Amino acid sequence: MSNKLAGIFAALLMAPAAxxxxxxxxxxxxxxxxxxxxxxxxxIITWICVVIFILVFGFMxxxxxxxRKSVGHKSANFHEHLGVEIVWTxxxxxxxxxxxxxxxKSLIELRDTSxxxxxxxxxxxxxxxxxxxxxxxxxxxxxxxxxxxxxxQIDGKTPEDIAARQANPNYLLETDTHVVVPVGKKVRVLVxxxxxxxxxxxxALAVKQDAVPGFIRDTWFKAEKPGIFRGQCAELCGKDHGxxxxxxxxxxxxxxxxWVESQKANMKKTAAATAPDKEWTADELKTHGEKVYASxxxxxxxxxxxxxxxxxxxxxxxxxxxxxxxxxxxxxxxxKAGTAMVSFxxxxxxxxxxxxxxxxxxxxxxxxxxxxxxxxxxxxxxGK
Amino acid sequence: xxxxxxxxxxDGHTHDEHEHKPYGMMRWxxxxxxxxxxxxxxxxxxxxxxxxxxxxxxxxxxxxxxxLQIVRPEFFNSMxxxxxxxxxxxxxxxxxxxxxxxxxxxxxGAPDMxxxxxxxxxxxxxxxxxxxxxxxxxxxxxxxxxxxxMYAPLTTQAGPAMDLTIFAVHIxxxxxxxxxxxxxxxxxxxxxxxxxxxxxxxxxxxxxITAYLLVxxxxxxxxxxxxTLTDRHFGTNFFNAAGGGDPVLYQHIFWxxxxxxxxxxxxxxxxxxxxxIPAFSRKPLFGYASMVYATASIxxxxxxxxxxxxxxxxxxVEGQLFFMYATTLIAIPTGVKVFNWVATMWKGSLxxxxxxxxxxxxxxxxxxxxxxxLVLSIVPVDVQLHDTxxxxxxxxxxxxxxxxxxAFAGIYFWLPKxxxxxxxxxxxxxxxxxSLIFFNVxxxxxxxxxLAGMPRRIPDYALQFTEFNAISSIGxxxxxxxxxxxxxxxxxxxxxxxxxxxxxxxxxxxxxxxxLPSPAPYHSFTTPPPLK
Numbered sequence: 004m005s006n007k008l009a010g011i012f013a014a015l016l017m018a019p020a021a022x023x024x025x026x027x028x029x030x031x032x033x034x035x036x037x038x039x040x041x042x043x044x045x046x047i048i049t050w051i052c053v054v055i056f057i058l059v060f061g062f063m064x065x066x067x068x069x070x071r072k073s074v075g076h077k078s079a080n081f082h083e084h085l086g087v088e089i090v091w092t093x094x095x096x097x098x099x100x101x102x103x104x105x106x107x108k109s110l111i112e113l114r115d116t117s118x119x120x121x122x123x124x125x126x127x128x129x130x131x132x133x134x135x136x137x138x139x140x141x142x143x144x145x146x147x148x149x150x151x152x153x154x155x156q157i158d159g160k161t162p163e164d165i166a167a168r169q170a171n172p173n174y175l176l177e178t179d180t181h182v183v184v185p186v187g188k189k190v191r192v193l194v195x196x197x198x199x200x201x202x203x204x205x206x207a208l209a210v211k212q213d214a215v216p217g218f219i220r221d222t223w224f225k226a227e228k229p230g231i232f233r234g235q236c237a238e239l240c241g242k243d244h245g246x247x248x249x250x251x252x253x254x255x256x257x258x259x260x261x262w263v264e265s266q267k268a269n270m271k272k273t274a275a276a277t278a279p280d281k282e283w284t285a286d287e288l289k290t291h292g293e294k295v296y297a298s299x300x301x302x303x304x305x306x307x308x309x310x311x312x313x314x315x316x317x318x319x320x321x322x323x324x325x326x327x328x329x330x331x332x333x334x335x336x337x338x339k340a341g342t343a344m345v346s347f348x349x350x351x352x353x354x355x356x357x358x359x360x361x362x363x364x365x366x367x368x369x370x371x372x373x374x375x376x377x378x379x380x381x382x383x384x385x386g387k
Numbered sequence: 388x389x390x391x392x393x394x395x396x397x398d399g400h401t402h403d404e405h406e407h408k409p410y411g412m413m414r415w416x417x418x419x420x421x422x423x424x425x426x427x428x429x430x431x432x433x434x435x436x437x438x439x440x441x442x443x444x445x446x447x448x449x450x451x452x453x454x455l456q457i458v459r460p461e462f463f464n465s466m467x468x469x470x471x472x473x474x475x476x477x478x479x480x481x482x483x484x485x486x487x488x489x490x491x492x493x494x495x496g497a498p499d500m501x502x503x504x505x506x507x508x509x510x511x512x513x514x515x516x517x518x519x520x521x522x523x524x525x526x527x528x529x530x531x532x533x534x535x536x537m538y539a540p541l542t543t544q545a546g547p548a549m550d551l552t553i554f555a556v557h558i559x560x561x562x563x564x565x566x567x568x569x570x571x572x573x574x575x576x577x578x579x580x581x582x583x584x585x586x587x588x589x590x591x592x593x594x595x596i597t598a599y600l601l602v603x604x605x606x607x608x609x610x611x612x613x614x615t616l617t618d619r620h621f622g623t624n625f626f627n628a629a630g631g632g633d634p635v636l637y638q639h640i641f642w643x644x645x646x647x648x649x650x651x652x653x654x655x656x657x658x659x660x661x662x663x664i665p666a667f668s669r670k671p672l673f674g675y676a677s678m679v680y681a682t683a684s685i686x687x688x689x690x691x692x693x694x695x696x697x698x699x700x701x702x703x704v705e706g707q708l709f710f711m712y713a714t715t716l717i718a719i720p721t722g723v724k725v726f727n728w729v730a731t732m733w734k735g736s737l738x739x740x741x742x743x744x745x746x747x748x749x750x751x752x753x754x755x756x757x758x759x760x761l762v763l764s765i766v767p768v769d770v771q772l773h774d775t776x777x778x779x780x781x782x783x784x785x786x787x788x789x790x791x792x793x794a795f796a797g798i799y800f801w802l803p804k805x806x807x808x809x810x811x812x813x814x815x816x817x818x819x820x821x822s823l824i825f826f827n828v829x830x831x832x833x834x835x836x837x838l839a840g841m842p843r844r845i846p847d848y849a850l851q852f853t854e855f856n857a858i859s860s861i862g863x864x865x866x867x868x869x870x871x872x873x874x875x876x877x878x879x880x881x882x883x884x885x886x887x888x889x890x891x892x893x894x895x896x897x898x899x900x901x902x903l904p905s906p907a908p909y910h911s912f913t914t915p916p917p918l919k
Contacts, residue, residue, distance in 0.1 A: 026854045027839035030771055037767075045768045052758035060751060063729050067747070071737040072669070078736035082671040091726045092719060099715045102765070107708060109767035114704040157847060159454040168454055168850075175453075175849050194701075199541045200634055202699060202774065206840040211770050213700045215635055216540060217628020220701030237699075237774040237842045239534045241541060242461045245845030314461055314529035314546070342528065343544055 031206040034232060034253070035224050038209035040109045048102060055098075113209075116223045119191035123182065127194075127201025127214035127236065129345055130243035130302060134182055137193065141183075141263040144270070148178045149298055150246045154306075157246075175245070176233040179298075181252040185259035189225045198345045199241060205234035205251050213238055226253040241343065242314075243302050283353075285360065285373045292361025295354045299347065300362075308366040314343055319366035328374055331359055332382050352376040352383070416511070419503030420909060421488045422805075424510050428485030429798075431513055433874070435477030438521070440867050442470035447829075447863035450856045455847055463846035464532020465548075469520060471535025472552070475652070476559045477517055479786065482794045483655035484509075484566050487594045489805060491570060493899035493907060494588045496579025496916045501572035509565035512558050519555035523548040534844060536645070539626030539637040542615050549619065553612045560605040567598035567605075574598075579898075581918030585679070588897040589672060592679050593658030596686045600647045600654070603690070608644035611637060635700050642693035650689045652786065654682060656753075656793035657724060660746050663796050664728050666894040667743035668735030674727040681720035681727075688717050698769045707766050714764040718757070725754050740892075741815030745796035748823050749789060756784025759834065774844075777837025783830045795822070795873070802877070803891040804899055807906030808884030814876045821869035828862030 029046075033039050070076045121139025125132055131149035136142055152175050155161075156168040168174055184190050194203045196214035203222075204211040212222040226232075234249040254262060275281075283291075297306075300318075304310045308319035318324050323331055335355055338346035347355070356376040363370035409417060418424055445466050449457045458466070488506065492499055500506045524530050528546025542549055574595045578587070615637070617623040624630025626637045665672040672678065694702060694710040728750055737743070759781040763769050772778060795818075803809050832855040837843075841852045848856065887905045899907060902916045 026835070027851060028835050030838050031840055041767045041771060044765065045762065045771070048762050048765060048768065052761060056754065056758060059725060059729060059754065063732060063747075063750070066729070066732040066735065067737060067739075070668075070733065070735050071739075073738070076734075076736050078669040079734040080670065081734075082673050082675065082731075083677075084730075087726075087730070088674055088677055088723070092723060095719050095722045099718060103712065103715065106711065106765045106767060110707060110711070111704060113767050113770065114707070157455055159456070165454065172850070175847060199544065200538060204774075204842070206771060209771060211699050211773060215628075215633075215700065217634070218701075234840070235842050235845070239464065239532075239538070239541065239844045241532065241544065242464065244464070245460065245842070245847050311459065311461075313527060340543070342546065345544070 033209055034207045034227050034230065035209050036227065037109065037112055037224075038207065040105075040112070041209050044105055044109055047105070051098065051102070113222075116191050116221045118189070119223060120188035121184070122191045122193060123184070124193040124195065124219075125182075125203045125214065125249075127196035127198075127203070127240065127247075128349070129198050129241050130236075130247040131298070132178075132201075132203070132236075132247060132249060133197075133349075139188075140185070140260065141266070144263065144266045146180050146266075147298065148180045148182065148250070150175070150248055151177045151179045152246075154301075173233065176235070176248045176250070178248055178250045181231070181250045183252045183254055183259060183262045184226065185256050186226050186229050186253050187256075189223055191221055191223045193219050193221050195219045197349060200238050201240045201247070202237035203234075203249060204237040205232050205249055207232040208234075208251060211237055226251075229253045229255055229258075246302070281353075281376070283356070283373075283375060288357045288360040288373055288375075289364060290357075291353065292357030292359070293365075295350065295358045296361055299350070300358070303343065308362070308368075318362055319368060321368075324362050324368055325370060328359065328372070328378070329382060331363075332374075332379065335359070336383070348383075352379040355379045417507070419499070419507050421492050421500045421503070421506065421911075422907065422909065424500075424506050425485045425488030425490075426805075427510055428481045428488060428513075431510070431517075432478050432482035432485060435473050435481070435517060436870070438517075439470050439473035439478055440870065442466045442473065444863060444867050446470060447860040449846055450848070451860040452857065453848055453850055453853055458846070460846045461529060461532050464534075464844065465524065465530030467844050468532055468534055468537075469524065469530075472555075473517075473520055474786070475535065475648070476556070477513075477520070479652050479790050479794070480559075480563065481513060483594075483597075483652070483790075484563075486590070486655065486659065486794070486797055486801075487566070487570050489801065490899065491573055491591055491594060492577070493903060493911045494591050494897050495574060495577060495582050496898055496902075496912050496918065497573060497577035498910050498913050500569050501577055502569050505565050506569055509562045509569065512562040512565075516555040516558040516562070519551045519558070523551040523555070526551055536638075536641060537612065537615065538641075539615060539618065539634050543619055543627070550616065553616050556612045557609055560609045563601050563605050567601040570594055570598040571602070579912065579915035579918055585676065588658075589661035589675065589678055590655070590658035590897075593654045593661070593682055596682050597651050597654045600651050600686055600689065604644045604647040604651070607640060608648075611640040611644065614640070635697070635702075638697050638700060639694070642696045643690070645696065646693040647686075647689045649782075649785070650685055652790045653753075654686065656749070656790045657682060659793045659797040659800075660728065660749055662895075662897065663742050663746040663800050664731050664750075666800070666892050666896070667738050667740060667746075668732045669737075669894040670731060670735040672727070673730035673733075674723075677723055678727055681723045684720045685717060688713065688720070692717065695764055695769075698766050699773050711764060711766050715761065718761050718764075721757055725750065725757075740799070741810070741812060741819055742796045742799035744816065744819040745792045745799065748819065749792040749796060752784055752788030752792070752823075752826070756781055756789060759784065772837055774842055775837035776833040776841045776843055779843050780830045780833035780837060783833075787830070788826055792822070795819075798877070800892070800895075801899075802880055803887030804903070804905050804907055806881050806884065807887055807904075808880050809887045809891070810876050810880035810884060814872065814879075818869060818872050818876060821872065822866060825862045825865035825869055829859050829866055830862070832858050832862075 030042050033042050122137040124135040124137050131147055133147050136144040155164045159165045194212040194214045196216040201214040202211055203214055208224040210222045210224050212220050230253055232251045236244055236247045303315040304318050310317040336348045338344050353376045356374045356379050359374040449463055526548035531545035531548040531552055533541045533545055574591055614625040618625055624632040626632050626634045661672055692714045695714045763772055799815055836852050836855050841848055889904050890900045
């Protein structure tokens, strides 16, 4: 009997251990010198708080147990004591002053973005990040980075989808392209946004900076060792706020140079493939447009084109998509005020042309027409 | 003086508790009686508490597991938004205005509030505002998932739900301002002869200070949402960089209201606690004068720290240093208050009725929330924790274990005076322990989620956050269900509770206990009570 009980208790004790295999209790391990400072600063302040807390509530619990009526304690009648009151005003002042010294030091370091080795611009879009390598090795590289976790894992409609989610170690923290940076170099990040406020946050690199549309803010980090570090948008930015992660890949100097080479080669290829004067076939446009749709539109308007009315109208059978080209293009370029439809004018002429061709011929839409990049270009320069 | 603003129909009556009281619906719609209006405030607040609570449970149900199971992300955002707005403006603030209405006239020896008709209006503005907030859920174009802080320019994208919300905030602001003017005037002009300011119960002091905070800060919020409205519809560009505005301007204006708002909620809670702890320690409040000064300095400081909510917007480093230093200063008067409460208990003769338990729960958990606030005030640390679940845990310790627990303490404390009947002490204690345990199950683990890097306001999360989210959701449902027990206790008390005595609590010493029977008569003091 007692053995059985002991067995059950042991099982109960073990069960949480098995379930709680990967929980975390503290800040993520930092990968920058400043991050270590912040980590330590947080620990010190928390421990100071714990000690004061135990002290103050030690008194309270002593009173609760010893000065209670049920043990016959008679109440005293004092209600002030100048000495004690002065002490418990001055002592916290001194503790706070002591805390302010390391806090001030770390803060000044945190905000010192001077003399960077390279500069990258991160632009928040609803709901993905755009990156431009502005200065330093890799200058000119530019790409978007959006969530690569499949929608099916998020929706979890079938047991297989749920199993795939549970088996995905980077669920919601993975992107199609990574921000690659060299190790040991001071990277300055210019942060801005195209539509609403986002925030660029990578915990292990100890950076979080709001991305304010129309303004450029900056922050910096200097990674200590190579590896992949994951973060998320930290400012509510609408529907898919929880689905625009940030992945920073820190590489050794040599690997970084290789990556820059391959990026430059890729960019040349893409530039040739989407050159404005290139003649596109209808099928090329549709295939290209499907890709653009998948990375820009699918979150709201759904793969089926059925949208999610009333906030996100269906494109399949839509009057706008089936209507005149210039009205659809104007909507794409300007967005629609007062709705979730934002401007997509940052897309290239070829992207917009492909997108329009694709949507006008997909699902229930049987327009049969194509839109050439040159038409988009002409419309843009005509000032809409 | 006491009859100067009194309804002439009642003049000359000294025992008029059963006279000239309208019955039926008109008693409530047309009431100018501080007790009836106080009662309506409290019931309104409780029903909003349930509405906001259901929203919280929808949030927690969705977060029980990773993946999207129950709601779509845009609806989830709307739930976090309206849970916040309804709890802050619909539940917590009206609850304390309810206390103010019931207690201030009784505690200062006045017959009623200074402006009884305005009092009626300031209550009856609330239901339409609540209806607008609820109607926003069903507005065409979908609900507005912009967060209770309503940051621009996300608000520009939202549909008509946003306009309903803006008007609700306007109405709530008007109601608060009227209520505050009433409270200030009542306290300054209607005290019984001999009731000097420094003899007032601390609850009246905290409300006097809070009312000034409200008058100063609510118009700022009204301004912020009005600018949002004109940006949305009338072509202004206050918060639109493309037109020369600045989205961050909104945050400065909002938090210039928003930080005092935190103390608008916390300071009356301090007042309730300062009444309950001495009563059940059977010992006068330690450091009465320093309590008043500490409360006033917290109120003044609260206008100088707003940008600590915005450490990551990228303001100049000098600004961050100023706001960090100013914010940590608040720890000093807050510390003084906590020390005073503990010193009040020291060498007392303590008993632990439900309200004392809630007051001690408040003291313990509010201090914990204060400490996490200190951690968050340090800019470099806040850069890691800003907009994470650590912040969510922090402000729920202050708002729920702080304000809500103190409201429970106050209700158990004054219910016998209000209804003339006693609540069931055993059930009350069950309510306390269930609330305490489930509150901590819900929110303590959220500190760990925030530290490990879970952003707030997300409907789905990475797998490493699974366990603590599941625990938190279980706690939330336990906490929510425990509040139905509270409803049962209150209804049982009102209908079948045992008769309460005039001075139900041995250690209670303010005028409502020493001079008025239980239940308190319809008109408190038609002649001022004799005071030493």
